[in-house]
Amino acid sequence: VNRLLERVPRGWRGLAWLGVLLGLAAALIAIPPFTVRTVAVPIVLGLAALTLGVGALFRGQRKFGIYAVVVALGGLALGWAATRSSVSNLEGVVVWSALFGSMLRYATPLIFAAIGGMFSERSGVVNIGLEGMMLMGAFFGILGADKTSSWVLGLGIGIAAGGLMALVHAFFAIHLRADQIVGGTAVNFLALGLTGYFFIDIYGQEGTPTDIPAIPNIDLGIIKDIPFFGDVFGQLNLMIWLALALVVVSWLVMFRTPLGLRIRSVGEHPRAADTVGINVYAMRYGAVTLSGMLAAAGGAYLSIGFVGSFNENMTAGRGFIALAAVIFGSWRPFGAAAACLLFGFSSALAQRLPVYSESAGVPVDVLFQALPYVLTLIAVAGVIGRSIPPVAVGRPYKKQ
Amino acid sequence: VKRRLPPQADLRGRDPVLRIPALRTGEAVSTPPEQLPPPQQPSSTFVDRYSLAQRASGALAPLITVVLAFLMGGVVIVISTGKAPWNVYKEIFQGAGLDWFFPWIAGDERTTTLILTGLAVAFAFRCGMFNIGGQGQYIAGAIIGVIVASNMEGLHPFLHILLTIVLGTAAGAGLAGIAGLLKATVGAHEVISTIMLNWIVLWVGVFLFTLTGPLQAESTGSPISHDVVEGAKLPIFWGDPLLQGLHIGFFIALSALVAYWVILNRTTLGYGVRAVGFNPEAARYGGISVARNYFLAMAISGAFAGLAGAIDIIGWQFRLATGDIQTSTVGFVGIAVALLGRNTAIGVGLGALLFGSLLTGTSTRNLDPEVFQPELASNLTLLIQGLVVLFVGADVLVLWLLGGFRRRRAA
Numbered sequence: 097v098n099r100l101l102e103r104v105p106r107g108w109r110g111l112a113w114l115g116v117l118l119g120l121a122a123a124l125i126a127i128p129p130f131t132v133r134t135v136a137v138p139i140v141l142g143l144a145a146l147t148l149g150v151g152a153l154f155r156g157q158r159k160f161g162i163y164a165v166v167v168a169l170g171g172l173a174l175g176w177a178a179t180r181s182s183v184s185n186l187e188g189v190v191v192w193s194a195l196f197g198s199m200l201r202y203a204t205p206l207i208f209a210a211i212g213g214m215f216s217e218r219s220g221v222v223n224i225g226l227e228g229m230m231l232m233g234a235f236f237g238i239l240g241a242d243k244t245s246s247w248v249l250g251l252g253i254g255i256a257a258g259g260l261m262a263l264v265h266a267f268f269a270i271h272l273r274a275d276q277i278v279g280g281t282a283v284n285f286l287a288l289g290l291t292g293y294f295f296i297d298i299y300g301q302e303g304t305p306t307d308i309p310a311i312p313n314i315d316l317g318i319i320k321d322i323p324f325f326g327d328v329f330g331q332l333n334l335m336i337w338l339a340l341a342l343v344v345v346s347w348l349v350m351f352r353t354p355l356g357l358r359i360r361s362v363g364e365h366p367r368a369a370d371t372v373g374i375n376v377y378a379m380r381y382g383a384v385t386l387s388g389m390l391a392a393a394g395g396a397y398l399s400i401g402f403v404g405s406f407n408e409n410m411t412a413g414r415g416f417i418a419l420a421a422v423i424f425g426s427w428r429p430f431g432a433a434a435a436c437l438l439f440g441f442s443s444a445l446a447q448r449l450p451v452y453s454e455s456a457g458v459p460v461d462v463l464f465q466a467l468p469y470v471l472t473l474i475a476v477a478g479v480i481g482r483s484i485p486p487v488a489v490g491r492p493y494k495k496q
Numbered sequence: 497v498k499r500r501l502p503p504q505a506d507l508r509g510r511d512p513v514l515r516i517p518a519l520r521t522g523e524a525v526s527t528p529p530e531q532l533p534p535p536q537q538p539s540s541t542f543v544d545r546y547s548l549a550q551r552a553s554g555a556l557a558p559l560i561t562v563v564l565a566f567l568m569g570g571v572v573i574v575i576s577t578g579k580a581p582w583n584v585y586k587e588i589f590q591g592a593g594l595d596w597f598f599p600w601i602a603g604d605e606r607t608t609t610l611i612l613t614g615l616a617v618a619f620a621f622r623c624g625m626f627n628i629g630g631q632g633q634y635i636a637g638a639i640i641g642v643i644v645a646s647n648m649e650g651l652h653p654f655l656h657i658l659l660t661i662v663l664g665t666a667a668g669a670g671l672a673g674i675a676g677l678l679k680a681t682v683g684a685h686e687v688i689s690t691i692m693l694n695w696i697v698l699w700v701g702v703f704l705f706t707l708t709g710p711l712q713a714e715s716t717g718s719p720i721s722h723d724v725v726e727g728a729k730l731p732i733f734w735g736d737p738l739l740q741g742l743h744i745g746f747f748i749a750l751s752a753l754v755a756y757w758v759i760l761n762r763t764t765l766g767y768g769v770r771a772v773g774f775n776p777e778a779a780r781y782g783g784i785s786v787a788r789n790y791f792l793a794m795a796i797s798g799a800f801a802g803l804a805g806a807i808d809i810i811g812w813q814f815r816l817a818t819g820d821i822q823t824s825t826v827g828f829v830g831i832a833v834a835l836l837g838r839n840t841a842i843g844v845g846l847g848a849l850l851f852g853s854l855l856t857g858t859s860t861r862n863l864d865p866e867v868f869q870p871e872l873a874s875n876l877t878l879l880i881q882g883l884v885v886l887f888v889g890a891d892v893l894v895l896w897l898l899g900g901f902r903r904r905r906a907a
Binding site: 224264268277278279281282283284285286287288289290292293296297412413416417419420423458459462463465466469470472473476477478 | 572626628678682684685687688689691692693694695696698699700702703706707708709710828831832835869871872874875876877878879880881882883885886888
């Protein structure tokens with residue numbers, strides 16, 4: 097107990113954390129299962145959190161102070177909004193098991209892409225093209241599943257398409273030593289153009305057919321009856337479980353195997369790695385291609401696991417959110433996955449809000465579609481300074 | 497006996513900072529230029545040859561880039577539709593109005609827009625930043641533009657237009673300023689923050705003008721803004737006003753090109769921006785505030801894009817629909833325009849002309865569906881744009897091809 101107590105932050109940092117908790121409480125207290133109806137309670141909690149945050153901000157705890165202020169403002173707004181709406185409405189929106197379930201669904205494509213991005217960046221290549229590689233996976237995944245009538249082959253074709261796109265990026269970034277950010281942007285445009293072109297050419301205005309084989313859900317009959325867990329985990333898509341496994345496997349590979357050490361070393365100091373006989377180019381090609389294949393797997397889940405159809409530009413910035421998750425998670429698998437879950441939760445929340453906005457009179461749910469992007473922006477802004485990127489990231493390596 | 501190059505002279509060609517005269521004044525004093533040996537010795541390293549070739553073929557490499565991109569686009573046309581690519585391209589450029597040269601330049605309003613969104617990318621590039629938020633800044637300018645221009649009926653037209661343009665420009669500048677501020681203060685990478693801002697602005701715009709949204713024109717029953725009042729529309733200088741004549745926005749864009757050149761090359765601000773773009777560390781050492789320049793360069797970038805949004809609203813759109821907000825891509829095309837134009841004023845103008853006519857020629861209004869499906873063609877434009885960005889980013893490849901041609905000719 098004493099050792100645990102020692103780890104509790106003290107001083108203004110501790111107070112800032114208290115502010116974060118109070119801000120969360122301001123929002124939580126007004127929604128089920130608590131459902132406090134007086135507006136005063138969340139406002140008092142929120143203001144207390146705000147005070148602590150501002151106090152910490154002026155006492156040198158800038159980062160945690162900002163976190164507390166942001167959470168306090170969010171908690172105030174959410175708590176206030178919740179007490180304004182009816183109880184039945186709230187119970188329609190906030191079904192925790194459904195929220196968690198859809199958080200996992202929204203987070204899965206992000207996790208695939210983020211783990212891919214982590215491999216690429218750890219090897220020293222910035223991969224802004226994740227978005228385009230996801231899009232390739234989404235389109236060629238559904239195209240493959242449609243033409244071969246098998247989701248396995250569809251997934252494989254999608255992954256191959258993303259890998260090919262990544263190879264293009266790798267060739268330009270590694271051999272031609274082009275600017276990696278410009279190259280990644282080009283990959284995004286290319287993917288947007290290619291998928292859009294072939295989508296219109298093959299499917300036209302009708303869109304993708306509805307009878308495309310989908311990636312199956314895993315039915316866990318045993319836990320079905322456990323109240324909360326049964327609802328969340330009982331019927332999850334295969335890809336969600338794969339994503340969670342991928343996080344663990346990638347951590348093992350990255351930090352517990354010689355291969356992981358090599359990948360990290362070419363990203364930190366390619367010259368030194370080269371000197372001890374590691375093939376820098378091969379490592380980087382491998383990591384970038386892997387990142388494209390993983391991102392494409394996330395994209396394929398989006399089209400043939402989650403939505404069941406394809407639209408032009410359906411990834412909608414998810415590749416960039418995944419990239420932000422990599423930074424937010426300090427280039428570590430578990431950190432990145434946690435950030436993906438956070439962003440996934442905000443998407444899930446935004447998705448359930450139409451029920452709420454019907455009573456509000458204005459289409460608040462549309463505005464809430466921006467929530468994941470706002471959170472991402474706050475995350476990249478707030479986290480910098482603590483997270484240190486791989487040293488050689490973005491720098492082409494030239495063998496002597 | 498050949499004298500060895502002094503180390504400074506060796507560096508000058510490669511290190512961009514040393515190309516700024518004021519940054520190497522000390523060196524110039526210690527070794528007068530006439531004492532330097534002529535640099536025309538056969539250069540050995542790749543970098544030397546590369547920079548030499550780049551200087552020699554300033555305009556050639558972008559041309560080759562475009563030709564390559566169109567070739568690959570043609571391959572896609574042949575594979576997917578079996579049609580002759582040159583016919584498709586011809587049709588696209590005829591749709592753009594090649595027959596009438598002057599209206600072609602000014603006429604497709606896309607050129608005007610693209611000059612400005614191209615400048616938005618180019619200006620940030622000169623400060624070493626990659627602004628892919630031109631799209632969001634453009635939309636922000638359009639949203640504020642349509643709000644200002646559809647209200648305050650009865651205001652003097654000149655004042656109304658001026659106010660719309662100024663506020664729209666400020667909206668773009670403010671939005672990009674957020675990204676610049678984040679970069680300057682906490683070091684958040686501008687690529688991620690501008691992309692996020694794009695999506696935030698998109699959803700705010702859709703929220704404002706969607707059905708039952710706060711600013712939607714209820715009488716129309718569609719997700720669309722109120723119409724711009726007559727007085728706030730930009731004057732027409734060519735053609736019939738009723739049949740979408742050509743508005744004077746083109747001249748505003750041209751003056752923006754001049755302003756871009758003047759700011760960058762003839763002001764202290766531009767000097768600081770370029771110095772930071774060349775090498776932030778050296779600029780900091782020279783007493784230039786890097787953070788301030790990041791912020792200002794981003795804000796000025798956004799101002800160009802915001803101006804484009806406002807001009808489009810009062811020039812030819814006259815209203816803003818949620819569909820426009822969601823499908824517009826001019827901000828992204830600006831990236832290709834700026835890269836192809838090598839971030840110079842003239843280059844951006846020419847790049848905007850090329851992509852402007854591509855966009856106009858592939859629009860549903862101008863392209864005959866019998867020849868080529870407009871939806872396909874607009875994606876083809878995206879593809880060509882992606883290839884251009886890819887090849888421009890990899891000058892080495894283009895120059896290698898160029899070298900191949902020269903070798904063959906010499907043999």
